[in-house]
Amino acid sequence: MKKMLLFLLFLSVLLFADNEKKVTLQLNWLNQFQFAGYYIAKEKGFYKEVGLDVDIKEFKPNIDLIDEIKTQKADFAIGRSSLLIEKINGEDIIALGAIFQKSPLMLLVKKSSNIRNVKDLKNKKIMITPDAAFSASLLAMLSANGLGKSDFILQKHSFNINDLINGNTDAMASYMSNEPIILKDKDIKYKIFHPKDYGFDFYSDILFTSSKFIKNNPKLTKDFYEASIKGWKYAFENKAETAEIIYKKYNIQNKSYIYLIKEGEILEKLAQINGEEIGHLDKEKLKNIVNVFKLFGLVKNDINMDDFIYDENPHKTMSVEISDNEQKMIVISLVALIVFFIVIIYFYSKSRQLKELLHTVINSTDDLISYKDNKLRYLGCNRSFEKFRLKKESEIIGKSDFELFKKEFADTFYYNDVKVLTRNKIIINHEWVFVGNEKKYFQTKKMPFKYKKGKKEGVLEISRDITELHMIHEKLKEQAYRDELTNIYNRKAFNERIEEKFDLYKRYKSKFCIAMYDIDDFKNINDSYGHDIGDKVLIEITKEVKQTIRKTDLIFRIGGEEFIIILPKTSIDEGFNVIEKVREKVTTLNIIENKKITISIGITEVKEEDTQISIYERVDKLMYVSKHEGKNKTSRD
Structure with missing residues (x-):
């Protein structure tokens, strides 16, 4: 009997293991915080939640990332902006997303070298990798400042920061997340020349695969991408925990725990620029990168960016804020x-x-x-x-x-x-x-x-x-989303924000709560004291609610005396505690002499099957439960 139970247990484990699809991710460098999001997605079970068993492979010499995808040795890989060159040359490449909106690649010099600007690099020794596609942004920056290849001494890159420290080179192509940290720890002052500051803005660490793989595995691709982005968000929100995981399990370079945290702080700034979502790819920016490649004769033709960017990527082109x-x-x-x-x-x-x-x-x-x-x-x-x-x-x-x-x-x-x-x-x-x-x-x-x-x-x-x-346009736009009396967001603004919250929930399971409250017996207040006093009640309660809720919470006036609060990244228990404080604070207000004013509230957390209509109807019913059960109450589901 015991043998039979053990056999059945072993069989069930095998069946469960088979349910997880094995996936391989090929990195483009050694393990470090640069790939933290993928480690976190694996260690925190984000991949497992969508049925994926992901093998993360470090980079090794002579590995061709494109070939790894073509020969199906890897399902996904990390590349650079030079993927555009490969795409133009006919390779089957689809960019899922760019983790770093701004490339960490730059030129690093010591302050003691008295190199104050790019032009001062004339006749100086510069270590740049010979790969023209990889170093195109650096060469473009030098060229824009009047320095051709004959104007400086190009050295083979040693990847050893001591060559810069000891004066064996004057400038070194480096990553903002690596070499500057070392110099700072050694108390050596330095200066950075970044291509973006000179008009050459490249992406870095682009997650990619092939159109063939996506066609054969559409759901797997989407699940892998979204779980990876979820991992990146967690990594940046929990840098200390992430650094500890990398330090213990992904640390072939023997970086210190503090070093990894510093690396994470720098990379977070490169990943989230101008409020863009992690992974964002912009068509115009990609076209500009292609133009730089053209300048250096690396490509001749253009490409349709829709054929390069993954359909599920939140890419967009900026629009002018004028009618x-x-x-x-x-x-x-x-x-x-x-x-x-x-x-x-x-x-x-x-x-x-x-x-x-x-x-x-x-x-x-x-x-x-x-x-x-x-x-x-x-x-x-x-x-x-x-x-x-x-x-x-x-x-x-x-x-x-x-x-x-x-x-x-x-x-x-x-x-x-x-x-x-x-x-x-x-x-x-x-x-x-x-x-x-x-x-x-x-x-x-x-x-x-x-x-x-x-x-x-x-x-x-x-x-x-x-x-x-x-200014007129901005004022009109702001007025369109503001309630004139209370100066908080109106129903139009709520409709847009709740749509955004549902989009985040569907993509990343970013939970949220919404609460609806109504001022008890408000009609009697208007009838007994007049509409001016009624308006004062609305204004004063709104002020108190705004001061009580958290900075991340949003309040909207959606009707006469009805209001909604959106509480992002909040469970029902957390949300209930916040809303109860709101209800209790309102009861302490002395807006009308000898008149206690209360509110009735309903609160609910988003559910898997919810729509904007269903969650609104549910919270509305909960608010009326509070009304029917004596008012001045918070009802939850």
Whole structure:
């Protein structure tokens, strides 16, 4: 009998094990915090929850990541932005998501070297890997600062930070999450030159597979991607715990526990930029990366980004926050001005008289007009630009933006100018700029133009101050989502936010609660004391509720005296405790003399089968349970 039970137990274990699909993930480097999300998804059971048994393989010399996917030695792998080159060259690659929105790759120098800017690297020794695709962003940064390959001494990369410390090299291609930590621990001051600061913004650690694999395993791919993103979110929210797991189980490099925590802090900043979701891929950014590869002759053709980006990736292209009609009006006027300006430039070289006409035309507008050469130095400008910069044209000509503006603005201008030249097309940007002590919002149209026969193209720029229009638009947009009386979010805002919460729940099982409350006997308050007092009650209760709930909670007025609170990442027990505090606080308010005011509340947690309608109906019924059971009560399910 015992043998039979043991046999059945063994058989059940085998059957259970077979239910978990074996999956292989190939890393592109040795184990470290750089791959923390995948370790966490494995160790915390996120993969197991979706029926996956994931084998995470460290990188080894001579491994070809693309070949690993092609030959099915790995199901998923981690690559870099150079995957775009492979895709253009015909390889079957689908990018699921980019873990790091900003590449950690940069040039590192010691402060004691007195290398203050990229141009100071001329005739210096630089360690960069010979892989042109990998180092394209670094080479582009050097090139943009006038340094070709003949202008510096290219050294074979030793991957040994001591070569920089001991002066065997002047600059070293490094990762922000690695070498700077070592220098800081050794109390060696350093300086970083990052390609992003010069307009070359690459992704890093792109999770990829093949379209063939996705076609044959659509659910597995989706489950693996979402479990991995869940792992990354957990890793960044729990860096100390994650570092301990890596230190104990994934530490072939023998990094210290503190080192791993520091590594995690740096990588978190690279993964979550401008509020983008982890894994986000942007089509325009990818196109810009392809343009950089074109500059270095690594590719010739373009690709359809929809064929490169995984369908389930939350990719999007940024849209301008101005209404369609406003946008059309501004663009039409700018285009008309540019066309007229170009015609004038054409005749400029033909007649001295027309030169005076050119100045008359461009000086008659309040728009800022300027034009730069292929080195992005000013060739000329109009009077409006002179007033804006508080300098004469003769003081502006020959200067760069870095000599005329603060670095934060010059960096933005430079980045946009480089985009114009690399894309070779018109672009429209919106920028905040200080004019004296006042901050102004400009819409700027930039386009390439040939300023001299036989010369490369420069940049023609027209900027219009749309601060007032922008502020009106923002105010109207804010008003559309605000309740006029209580100045909290309204029902329209609730409908959008609850949709977002459901999207997060479906993707990552990010639970949340919603609570609905109603002011007890509010009609009697209006009838007995008047609507002004009724309004005061609404305002004062809202103030108290806002002060009592957590900063992450959101409150909405959805009807006369009905309100909803969304409590993100909250269980029903946690939410009930928060809402009970709200109810008790309201009873202490002394808004109307000798009149106790109370609220009735319902609260529920999102369920697997829920929709926006079902959760609303459920919390509404719970609130009325509180009403029918004597009021001044919180009901939960």
